[in-house]
Amino acid sequence: MHTFYGPFTQIVTLRGLSLRGALKDEQLEIITDGGVIYDEYGYITSVGKFQDLVLISKTQNTCYVHIDEPLVLLPGFVDCHTHACYAGTRTQDFAMRMAGKSYLDIARAGGGIMHTVRATREASLEDLTDLTYARLQRIREEGITTCEVKSGYGLTVEDELKMLQVIADLKAESSIGLDLVPTCLAAHIKPPEFESQKAYLDYLLHELLPTIRAKGLSQRVDIFVEETAFDVENARYYLTKAQEMGFDITLHADQFTPIASRLAVELNARSADHLEHSTDREIKLLANSNTVAVALPGASMGVGDKFTPARKLLDAGAILAIATDLNPGSAPMGNLRWQASILAMYEKLSTAEVFAGITFRAAFALGRQDRGTIEVGKRADFTAFKLSDYRDILYQASHQQIIDGTWVKGKVF
Ligand code: NIG
Ligand code: FE
Numbered sequence: 536m537h538t539f540y541g542p543f544t545q546i547v548t549l550r551g552l553s554l555r556g557a558l559k560d561e562q563l564e565i566i567t568d569g570g571v572i573y574d575e576y577g578y579i580t581s582v583g584k585f586q587d588l589v590l591i592s593k594t595q596n597t598c599y600v601h602i603d604e605p606l607v608l609l610p611g612f613v614d615c616h617t618h619a620c621y622a623g624t625r626t627q628d629f630a631m632r633m634a635g636k637s638y639l640d641i642a643r644a645g646g647g648i649m650h651t652v653r654a655t656r657e658a659s660l661e662d663l664t665d666l667t668y669a670r671l672q673r674i675r676e677e678g679i680t681t682c683e684v685k686s687g688y689g690l691t692v693e694d695e696l697k698m699l700q701v702i703a704d705l706k707a708e709s710s711i712g713l714d715l716v717p718t719c720l721a722a723h724i725k726p727p728e729f730e731s732q733k734a735y736l737d738y739l740l741h742e743l744l745p746t747i748r749a750k751g752l753s754q755r756v757d758i759f760v761e762e763t764a765f766d767v768e769n770a771r772y773y774l775t776k777a778q779e780m781g782f783d784i785t786l787h788a789d790q791f792t793p794i795a796s797r798l799a800v801e802l803n804a805r806s807a808d809h810l811e812h813s814t815d816r817e818i819k820l821l822a823n824s825n826t827v828a829v830a831l832p833g834a835s836m837g838v839g840d841k842f843t844p845a846r847k848l849l850d851a852g853a854i855l856a857i858a859t860d861l862n863p864g865s866a867p868m869g870n871l872r873w874q875a876s877i878l879a880m881y882e883k884l885s886t887a888e889v890f891a892g893i894t895f896r897a898a899f900a901l902g903r904q905d906r907g908t909i910e911v912g913k914r915a916d917f918t919a920f921k922l923s924d925y926r927d928i929l930y931q932a933s934h935q936q937i938i939d940g941t942w943v944k945g946k947v948f
Contacts, residue, residue, distance in 0.1 A: 537597040538915075538945060541570025542585035544605045544923045549894055550910040555822075556852045558887035565925065571608065572597065573915035577944030582909050605923040609890065610907050611680025611916035611941055613897035614871050616808050616829055618720070618862035619674065619684045620667045620698050623654025625863040629837075638838045638865060639791060642763040648688070648724050651863050655688035655698065664701045670861070670869075671705060675712040676935065677870055678918035680943045682713045683858075683901055685757055687720030692743045695721045699752040712941065712948035714916075716901050718785065719747055722758035722765060722773055732765055736773040744780055754902075755805070759787040760795035767794050774802055783902060789813040790834070800824040806856070806900040810843045811835055818844060822851035827900035829856045830892070832878040833866035845882040856900045857892035876932035886929060915945040 546569035552558055570588035572581040572595075581591050592599060628641050628650070641647045655663065667684070674682055686698035699717055706715040721739050729735035747753050756777040760770045764787075774784045783805050788795035790809035796817040799807035807821060808829035821828045830843035837860075848855050857875045860866040868874070875889045884892075895907025906914040919939040920928055931937050941948045 536575050537572050537580060537592070537595050539570060539572045539588060539592045539597045539599045541588060541602055542568045543570065543602055543608045543919070545569065545607045545925050546571065546582065546909060547607065547609045547890065547925045548582060548909040549610055549890055550908045552887065552891055552895070554896065554899060555854045557849045558885055558891055560885050560887050563887050563890070569608070571909060571915070571917070573945045577915045577946070579909065579911055579913050579915050581911065604921065606939055607920045607922045607925050607928065608909070609918050609920070609925070609928070610894045610909050611918050611943065612678050612871055612893045613681040613901065613903070613907060614674065614679050614858050614861075614893075615683050615806070615856055615897040615900045616831060616858035616860050617674070617682060617684055618687060618860070619670045619682070620663065620686065620701055621651050621655050621688045621863050622658035622663055622666055623651055623863065625650060625867070628864055629867065632838060639763055647864055649726075651688045652690050652726070656691070656694050660697055660701060663697065664704060667701055668705060668708070668711070671711060671713055671715075673869065674861070675941065675948060676938065677872060678938050678941060679871060680713060680916040680918065680941050681716065681898065681901070681903060681906060683716040683718055685718045685720040687723035687757070690721060690723065690726040692746070695719065695743055696746065696752070699747065703752055712943055714943060716755070716903070717753040718755040718757050719744070719753045720757040720759070722756075722770075724759060724764045732769040733772070736765075736769055740773065740776050744777060744782070748780060754783055755785060756782040757785045757787065760798065761787070761790055762792055767798055770795065771798055771802070774798075774804070778802065785900075789817060793817050796821055799826050805902060808858070808860075809834060810848075811840050813844060815847070818847050818851050818853065821848060822853040825854070827854045827856050827896065829858050829900060830878055831858055831860035831866060832874040833868050834860045836877070837866040837868065842878055842881050845878060845884055849884070849888060854896055854899060855888070855892050856897040857889065858897060870933070872928065873932040876929040879929065886926060889929060915942055917942040
């Protein structure tokens with residue numbers, strides 16, 4: 536049985552756009568009075584003018600759902616970088632940063648990430664599940680249909696597995712309304728129990744990653760490369776071994792110091808995320824690679840730092856995605872569409888570049904090329920807005936009430 540929805544005032548398909556580089560709004564395909572049909576497996580079989588689809592639907596066993604209000608349909612949004620699984624709060628850090636303390640100073644004083652690690656270790660699996668579920672429901676309501684979630688606040692085998700189990704349980708929960716992509720960020724910082732970075736990374740390589748693979752808890756390994764976290768040599772060692780074990784890799788790179796995007800490119804990482812302090816040298820390297828440059832405007836705002844040089848990255852030909860980095864420390868605000876709209880205003884991005892950055896380019900960063908555009912063969916993941924003009928999606932970026940709902944593999948939420 537197929538399902539046919541229409542007529543939509545506008546369908547912004549995002550099909551036919553380049554994976555990399557700058558985009559102009561004139562390149563956007565906007566189907567007015569459009570319709571979409573998908574099959575019982577949740578994959579799109581037709582998209583086009585509503586009237587044309589009426590004819591097609593007559594030749595198939597189709598359930599028709601009539602749209603009787605103005606709606607704009609887009610591919611479901613993809614948030615390709617979050618730390619939505621954690622316990623506790625970092626209210627104190629935020630207040631201190633507003634008053635002038637730096638993120639790195641707070642980390643050096645034993646606060647920061649370690650503060651959340653202590654709270655997350657203390658939380659039971661059930662409590663951590665409830666906290667994460669609530670955050671993910673908010674993310675779903677913001678029009679996201681695919682969401683990456685990292686571990687990284689456990690930093691022991693037991694606590695990292697607890698975090699990844701919470702994410703796996705929620706991924707399997709039918710009411711969640713999101714496709715979750717789990718990432719192991721056990722290499723977030725070196726916990727004080729370990730003498731050296733190498734000793735901790737060896738512990739992860741021998742005691743954690745094999746279990747994650749055996750249990751199928753994650754395909755992806757991330758590391759924070761920074762002065763207060765891991766250095767480049769140790770990161771190269773760890774990521775190379777993780778790749779040999781079959782993991783995809785991604786890096787927290789160039790957030791404060793431009794040292795890691797070179798390594799990301801060297802190792803052909805899926806993505807290099809942050810890049811607030813990347814220079815022209817790193818921009819060029821990323822632009823000549825298949826490593827997605829992920830801008831995290833919420834982290835720039837949350838630590839009061841500059842934005843990722845998104846305009847320069849696009850003009851150089853990089854693949855640019857935009858994500859929230861939702862986490863209790865550097866980026867507590869969430870709201871992908873609002874963050875993307877602010878980044879666009881400061882970095883001078885077109886609507887097409889923003890939409891691409893939170894759909895198919897973000898999906899590519901996660902190795903999920905089966906989604907992110909509305910075209911035949913892709914997943915029926917959509918977000919509908921109670922609007923008549925797609926440009927209002929970013930103009931009304933902080934308005935939650937314009938979101939009508941989402942479809943995840945054809946299931947309506
Ligand atoms: O992406 N930079 C490292 N990790 C997170 C922050 C985590 C935290 O402060 O709790 C980030 O900004
Ligand atoms: Fe992050």
